Amino acid sequence: MIGYSRAIIPFPPVRVTRYSRGAPSFAYTVRMTVVTNIPIDAEKQREIVTSLAAFLPESALLFDREDVQPYECDALSAYRQIPMVVTLPETEDQVRRILETCHALRVPVVPRGAGTGLSGGALPLANGVLLSLARFMRIIAIDPLARTARLQPGVRNLAISEAARPYGLYYAPDPSSQLACSIGGNVAENSGGMHCLKYGLTVHNILKLRAYTITGELLEIGGDGLDSAGYDLLALLTGSEGLLAVITEVTVKLLPRPEGVQCILAAFDEVTKAGQAVANIIAAGIIPAGLELMDQLTTTAVEPFVNAGYPLDAAAILLCESDGNLEEVSEEITRMTSVLKASGATEIRVSQNEAERLRFWAGRKAAFPAAGRVSPDYYCMDGTIPKKALPRMLNAISELSRKYGLRCMNVFHAGDGNLHPLILYDANQPGQLEKTEQFGAEILKLSIDLGGTITGEHGVGVEKIDSMCLQFRSPELETFHAVKAAFDEQGLLNPGKAVPTLHRCAEFGRMHVHGGEKKFSELPRF
Amino acid sequence: MNAIINQLADTIRTAAARRTPLCIRGGGSKDFYGGTPSGERLDVSGYHGIIEYEPSELVITARAGTPLSEIEDALRAKGQMLAFEPPHFGSTATLGGCVAAGLSGPRRAYTSAVRDSALGLRMLDGKGNDLRFGGRVMKNVAGFDVSRLMTGSLGTLGVILEVSLKVLPLPVAEATLQFEKNQDNTIAAVNAWAGLPLPISATAWCNGKLSLRLSGASAAVDAAIRKLGGERMDEGPAARFWVGIREHDEPYFRTPLPLWRLSIKSTTASMNLPGEQMMEWGGALRWLKSDTEAATIRAATQAAGGHATLFRGSDKNTGVFQPMSAAMLALHHHLKDTFDPMHIFNPGRLLG
Numbered sequence: 001m002i003g004y005s006r007a008i009i010p011f012p013p014v015r016v017t018r019y020s021r022g023a024p025s026f027a028y029t030v031r032m033t034v035v036t037n038i039p040i041d042a043e044k045q046r047e048i049v050t051s052l053a054a055f056l057p058e059s060a061l062l063f064d065r066e067d068v069q070p071y072e073c074d075a076l077s078a079y080r081q082i083p084m085v086v087t088l089p090e091t092e093d094q095v096r097r098i099l100e101t102c103h104a105l106r107v108p109v110v111p112r113g114a115g116t117g118l119s120g121g122a123l124p125l126a127n128g129v130l131l132s133l134a135r136f137m138r139i140i141a142i143d144p145l146a147r148t149a150r151l152q153p154g155v156r157n158l159a160i161s162e163a164a165r166p167y168g169l170y171y172a173p174d175p176s177s178q179l180a181c182s183i184g185g186n187v188a189e190n191s192g193g194m195h196c197l198k199y200g201l202t203v204h205n206i207l208k209l210r211a212y213t214i215t216g217e218l219l220e221i222g223g224d225g226l227d228s229a230g231y232d233l234l235a236l237l238t239g240s241e242g243l244l245a246v247i248t249e250v251t252v253k254l255l256p257r258p259e260g261v262q263c264i265l266a267a268f269d270e271v272t273k274a275g276q277a278v279a280n281i282i283a284a285g286i287i288p289a290g291l292e293l294m295d296q297l298t299t300t301a302v303e304p305f306v307n308a309g310y311p312l313d314a315a316a317i318l319l320c321e322s323d324g325n326l327e328e329v330s331e332e333i334t335r336m337t338s339v340l341k342a343s344g345a346t347e348i349r350v351s352q353n354e355a356e357r358l359r360f361w362a363g364r365k366a367a368f369p370a371a372g373r374v375s376p377d378y379y380c381m382d383g384t385i386p387k388k389a390l391p392r393m394l395n396a397i398s399e400l401s402r403k404y405g406l407r408c409m410n411v412f413h414a415g416d417g418n419l420h421p422l423i424l425y426d427a428n429q430p431g432q433l434e435k436t437e438q439f440g441a442e443i444l445k446l447s448i449d450l451g452g453t454i455t456g457e458h459g460v461g462v463e464k465i466d467s468m469c470l471q472f473r474s475p476e477l478e479t480f481h482a483v484k485a486a487f488d489e490q491g492l493l494n495p496g497k498a499v500p501t502l503h504r505c506a507e508f509g510r511m512h513v514h515g516g517e518k519k520f521s522e523l524p525r526f
Numbered sequence: 527m528n529a530i531i532n533q534l535a536d537t538i539r540t541a542a543a544r545r546t547p548l549c550i551r552g553g554g555s556k557d558f559y560g561g562t563p564s565g566e567r568l569d570v571s572g573y574h575g576i577i578e579y580e581p582s583e584l585v586i587t588a589r590a591g592t593p594l595s596e597i598e599d600a601l602r603a604k605g606q607m608l609a610f611e612p613p614h615f616g617s618t619a620t621l622g623g624c625v626a627a628g629l630s631g632p633r634r635a636y637t638s639a640v641r642d643s644a645l646g647l648r649m650l651d652g653k654g655n656d657l658r659f660g661g662r663v664m665k666n667v668a669g670f671d672v673s674r675l676m677t678g679s680l681g682t683l684g685v686i687l688e689v690s691l692k693v694l695p696l697p698v699a700e701a702t703l704q705f706e707k708n709q710d711n712t713i714a715a716v717n718a719w720a721g722l723p724l725p726i727s728a729t730a731w732c733n734g735k736l737s738l739r740l741s742g743a744s745a746a747v748d749a750a751i752r753k754l755g756g757e758r759m760d761e762g763p764a765a766r767f768w769v770g771i772r773e774h775d776e777p778y779f780r781t782p783l784p785l786w787r788l789s790i791k792s793t794t795a796s797m798n799l800p801g802e803q804m805m806e807w808g809g810a811l812r813w814l815k816s817d818t819e820a821a822t823i824r825a826a827t828q829a830a831g832g833h834a835t836l837f838r839g840s841d842k843n844t845g846v847f848q849p850m851s852a853a854m855l856a857l858h859h860h861l862k863d864t865f866d867p868m869h870i871f872n873p874g875r876l877l878g
């Protein structure tokens with residue numbers, strides 16, 4: 001089942017901060033609900049509330065409908081479910097006891113950070129406890145000399161860099177949601193950002209975790225050094241979508257702030273030329289700090305909101321950022337400029353000051369909200385493909401766009417081949433939902449066929465669980481289930497997310513083969 | 527090549543049925559590392575060759591038996607490198623062994639580790655299942671990160687067949703500077719410098735002398751040389767020096783004493799342990815030549831937020847790796863049971 005991300009992203013972005021206070025209350029209503037609300041079992045609810053009330057203060061235990069309603073979804077708000085109970089612990093000891101209690105009563109637990117996830121990873125369960133880490137807001141310590149920060153999991157991504165700024169340091173991974181998303185959620189999703197080609201994803205920027213298993217056992221993973229004894233559980237927990245353990249502390253690496261940053265805006269008269277320019281830059285031995293692509297539909301959509309001065313007649317623009325010391329930046333900008341010219345750029349602008357650089361980026365950062373402004377609904381995809389397949393993918397998307405009669409904005413992390421096609425639709429128009437669903441599924445299928453993956457950074461959650469059946473075969477899926485069982489034998493921590501059951505895949509396979517025969521016949525054979 | 531995989535899978539199935547331990551072996555260059563190898567030899571060196579390498583993708587995919595030197599040559603020909611500068615510890619080193627051992631070289635603290643570069647792999651588990659995890663793209667969060675779990679697991683979870691690694695361009699310019707400094711002044715300096723935007727790519731301190739390598743754009747390297755001062759080493763000797771550090775060919779490493787590897791918090795003050803020390807990774811890696819009791823070394827290392835490994839030493843009776851908490855150990859055993867239910871792979875190599 002494919003979900004639809006309603007245009008719920010607040011705009012201007014400042015309003016996103018509402019996420020951090022706990023649960024978001026979205027300004028838009030959703031007309032379509034993929035998951036229908038399953039009613040709560042009142043007796044079960046009483047039982048669990050009584051047990052939790054033994055050690056949780058009243059303010060940390062919510063179960064009245066109006067109190068728990070704000071937690072019914074994450075940023076993939078088409079999927080909604082009222083949780084049976086919401087807990088808002090403030091201490092590790094409370095987290096441990098919540099987990100022990102739920103384990104003893106066999107009640108499933110869904111961890112939740114800031115609820116900005118785009119794949120329904122924090123979607124509650126009707127028979128479950130939602131465990132919010134939102135009150136773990138403390139920056140425990142910053143060690144400027146060792147360049148590390150010890151954080152509670154609810155600390156907002158951007159708050160880390162703000163706190164590190166006085167020491168000339170920052171935290172590199174910068175998802176567009178960084179005003180709101182939590183470091184615990186970042187670890188659980190292995191989040192990326194605009195700069196991960198050069199500086200890596202979350203997994204490359206953390207050193208140590210404290211986490212509790214569903215039985216309430218404390219795991220101290222990683223260390224203050226650069227590696228640790230035994231298996232790399234730090235990597236295994238990163239991106240585990242809350243299925244293995246609840247993260248209660250994260251130690252991150254901080255990097256020195258670069259001396260200078262400059263950005264090139266390059267325009268192209270064909271999207272595929274822009275795609276080729278990306279490959280040419282990398283082939284020239286340059287790893288830009290950021291390398292992002294926006295097509296014409298995107299630049300025209302964002303321009304009225306950000307007044308970035310984008311060349312709106314261009315079929316696509318690239319943003320190529322360089323950072324480092326001043327000499328290095330100017331050297332790299334010169335080299336990138338000549339590669340871009342040789343790749344057929346029709347116009348090249350180099351940011352002359354910080355204000356101009358931020359203006360170049362403003363549109364990129366506002367792309368999601370802008371999609372919500374130009375269309376009643378949009379659906380954000382997250383496939384990653386080898387860069388050499390970019391032109392093919394972009395051609396296929398425009399062909400699919402014609403085929404389904406739906407517009408699709410292309411805006412993405414071009415440097416690492418991570419696409420975010422935004423399919424624009426109107427759920428009020430009969431049939432558009434189904435078409436969008438098929439459109440999205442075809443893009444994901446194509447991502448796999450081109451040697452890529454269905455998700456680069458947003459996670460599988462509930463949204464892409466069926467597409468997992470296309471990317472992995474039964475033996476791999478069984479391995480995932482076994483890894484899960486090694487941490488959580490009874491499958492009580494965030495069950496039903498990230499990894500499909502084999503049964504589900506068998507069902508999906510039947511549907512897929514049936515529909516696939518006619519669905520893919522019109523596609524060019526690659 | 528498929529025939530080789532089928533054969534390996536058959537051997538695994540038979541071994542599992544009989545519960546015969548297998549000793550997975552690429553080139554044998556890291557036999558010294560971890561618990562002493564035992565069991566019937568499962569040779570994967572026959573499964574070799576580069577499968578796909580497209581420089582503009584920054585990814586190389588190769589079979590586990592491919593000699594590490596072949597990979598490095600192919601990359602160098604296209605102006606690229608393995609960012610983690612892996613130690614070979616012998617000319618027979620293979621890619622599979624490099625990933626299974628998970629050992630990174632001098633560049634580790636400043637660029638990346640083996641595990642950071644691991645994008646995807648194909649493996650055989652303890653039931654002989656042919657499995658693929660991750661992929662050939664930079665970003666991939668579909669499914670648990672088994673590729674990185676396998677990295678550094680010393681072959682105790684499965685036989686690595688193929689690996690995709692992220693690669694980086696070779697730096698345009700490189701320079702090595704040397705400074706006379708005692709250990710504590712070095713610790714203070716290298717940590718402070720790492721907090722500044724300088725293109726440092728390696729540090730090594732030994733015997734009152736700090737060597738520091740800069741790598742990057744010429745402009746950045748030149749600016750850093752002006753800023754840091756020190757004595758500049760000639761290119762040839764500098765290149766040989768870093769290879770010597772990486773491969774443990776430098777005089778410091780030639781010793782009959784047990785060699786300990788202490789991975790700790792980089793700012794830890796010089797540790798008061800008997801034996802001569804050598805320091806890399808901006809202070810985060812300390813080598814110790816010492817026949818002091820393991821327990822003393824482990825306690826001091828743990829207090830410094832890290833772990834100690836008996837890297838080279840004949841007597842491994844007190845264990846090679848730092849002991850874990852009961853909860854962590856139980857989890858390790860669960861994972862071992864998951865991938866290798868009959869416990870046939872590399873017994874005792876990682877877990878006691």
Ligand SMILES: Cc1cc2nc3c(=O)[nH]c(=O)nc-3n(C[C@H](O)[C@H](O)[C@H](O)COP(=O)(O)OP(=O)(O)OC[C@H]3O[C@@H](n4cnc5c(N)ncnc54)[C@H](O)[C@@H]3O)c2cc1C
Nearest residue numbers: 113114115116117121175176177182184185188192242247
């Ligand atoms: C406008 C917008 C832009 C975005 N841009 C990006 C982007 O550029 N790059 C990117 O990677 N993502 C992006 N995202 C997605 C999202 O912000 C990230 O996935 C983020 O890391 C989620 O963090 P969160 O705190 O909101 O987690 P939640 O949504 O609350 O949870 C996400 C998952 O993590 C689990 N979880 C949360 N906290 C914990 C914990 N402490 N322990 C264990 N499990 C936990 C949950 O169970 C769930 O499965 C964007 C989202 C929005 C709305």
